[in-house]
Amino acid sequence: MISQKLINRLKNQDETAFEAVYHETKHAVYAMVISIVRDRFLAEDIMQDTYIKMLRNIQSYKRRYKFINWLLTIAKNTALDSLRANRSTVNVDPGDNDDLFISKDASVEKKMLSEYYLSLIPKDQQQIVLLRVVGDLKHKDIASIMEMPLGTVTYLYQKALSTMRENSKEVDDNA
Numbered sequence: 001m002i003s004q005k006l007i008n009r010l011k012n013q014d015e016t017a018f019e020a021v022y023h024e025t026k027h028a029v030y031a032m033v034i035s036i037v038r039d040r041f042l043a044e045d046i047m048q049d050t051y052i053k054m055l056r057n058i059q060s061y062k063r064r065y066k067f068i069n070w071l072l073t074i075a076k077n078t079a080l081d082s083l084r085a086n087r088s089t090v091n092v093d094p095g096d097n098d099d100l101f102i103s104k105d106a107s108v109e110k111k112m113l114s115e116y117y118l119s120l121i122p123k124d125q126q127q128i129v130l131l132r133v134v135g136d137l138k139h140k141d142i143a144s145i146m147e148m149p150l151g152t153v154t155y156l157y158q159k160a161l162s163t164m165r166e167n168s169k170e171v172d173d174n175a
Helices: 004-011 015-037 040-060 067-085 108-119 123-133 139-146 150-174
Strands: none
Touching: 004 015, 004 040, 015 040, 015 067, 015 123, 040 067, 067 139, 108 150, 123 139, 123 150, 139 150
């Protein structure tokens, strides 16, 4: 949770405050960006742009909004702008998500399965799952960021999990 004190320190250009904010928010920002652009290298560039924009616009941040929602809106808009600008060059590769759900030391088989399960669900559900699992965001925050009703986000998340669970049973049965 980003405190108002930390935000005030950011507004005063405190470098240690930025490091704390970055550490607290980097997974959520990455989840938002990768769910849109689907390219790890482009996502890293967009993350950098997001934090630069956040610093440039920190004075306009209004306390009535949750800071993480404000930051993720910047990330989402930056990713969408980049996607539009690079539409013909963006490479959609499900392998770009290989490190999102499982640890670095997981087997190749587990990585391939996680990529497969993620590929089975529609893009909006992928985004919700990534924001929930990788970004560790609550459903109400995801609803705010995605501009969807909370019930819709909860439903789509459960539907995605159900689809992935059903397919994991099929894989287990065939093994």
